[in-house]
Amino acid sequence: MAWNEPGNKGNKDPWGNKGGNDKGPPDLDEVFRNLSKRFGGKGGGSASGQPFNTTVLVTILVIALIIWGLSGLYTVKEAERGVKLRFGEYVGEVGPGLHWKATFIDEVYPVDVKTYRTIPASGSMLTSDENVVKVELVVQYSIQDAYSYVFSAVDANESLREATDSALRYVIGHNKMDDILTTGRDAIRRDTWRELERIIEPYKLGLKIEDVNFLPARPPEEVKDAFDDAISAQEDEQRFIREAEAYSREIEPKARGQVERMAQQANAYKQRVVLEAEGKVARFKQLLPEYEAAPEVTRKRLYLDAMQEVMSDTNKVLIDAKNNGNLMYLPLDKLMNNDKANRKAVEPEVERHINSVSGSSSTPMTSIPSDGRLTREERSRQGRG
DSSP states (O other), X not given: OOTTSTTOOSOOOTTOOTTXXXXXXXXXXXXXXXHHHHTTOSSSSOTTOOSSOHHHHHHHHHHHHHHHHHHTEXXXXXXXXXXXXXXXXXXEEEOSEEEEOXXXXXXXXXXXXXXOEEEEEEEEXXXXXXXXXXXXXXXXXXXXXXXXXXXXXXXXXXXXXHHHHHHHHHHHHTSOHHHHHTTTHHHHHHHHHHHHHHHHTTTTOOEEEEEEEEOOOBOOGGGHHHHHHHHHHHHHHHHHHHHHHHHHHHHHHHHHHHHHXXXXXXXXXXXHHHHHHHHHHHHHHHHHHHHHHOHXXXXXXXXXXXXXXXXXXXXXXOEEOSSOOOOOOOOHHHHHHHHHHHHHHSOOSSOEEEEOOOSTTSOSOEEOOTTSOOOHHHHHHHHHO
């Protein structure tokens, strides 16, 4: 039943007006006095007339202070660094461990500075020779300055992503497609790294580029087979070059050894020729006095020695036909074979001549001394003949 409905006896005034007279809302002082009575006031107030008990107020303040102090405890992990602000102003960097901050006064933003992060970049890009190539790049980076990472840009990661895409497109646009697909990948990787660092340096993002990994690029699908053949040809070229270098390393020591051996042989030949010449000169000097003493005999001896040297390797037989007589049958082929065998065993000193003699007791072959003189026995045999 509403307080103002008929039948209500007038004692249901929501403002506490028991008399039923509408006197308005109760006094605020009365409300505070009622609250003071509820929270410990026996007489409805203190001697000084304050509505609250001082002990209760101090207790409440102590409890609030303890809660405020405990709320300021925080922990920074081993891989993190804390950026500390006081009333919004940077006051320093907090290391790992348990720390305390004044709640509502200080703020700490933990930042992971040890973990390596990655940002991919990919897309179809135009090369300097007006070809389109699909490239992919992965950038690894870490946070070097926590304060710059948090406050130098709205989103440092997104800024690095856009810088990576810009650097990659710049480098791809200044290189040819063949270099991008084959031998120039490492150069493109290094150029992209340098260009990326140049772009982000003025922004002071607090980031450090650890590595740039340039993934294999792909040509458009329409010409993929042709480029695969080109890559295979490049690989074959490199393989042939390596094989040629290995062959060169194998042959070069042998050639050097052969050159050294030929040089030694040439030196030995030179020494031998020089020594032979010196020997001939010495022999000539020794022969000169003999020639001056007996010119005719010496000349004939020299002639016979020269003929011996010239005719030693011939297969001809010389016959002395000055004296008339019957020529007996001689096995010339066997004599020649025996003569060759003897020359192999011992070098002959004089030439052999066949003398024609008569009679059964005649010797079919005699030797003429090197001085051209016959022995007494041979002269007697020729006289008897």
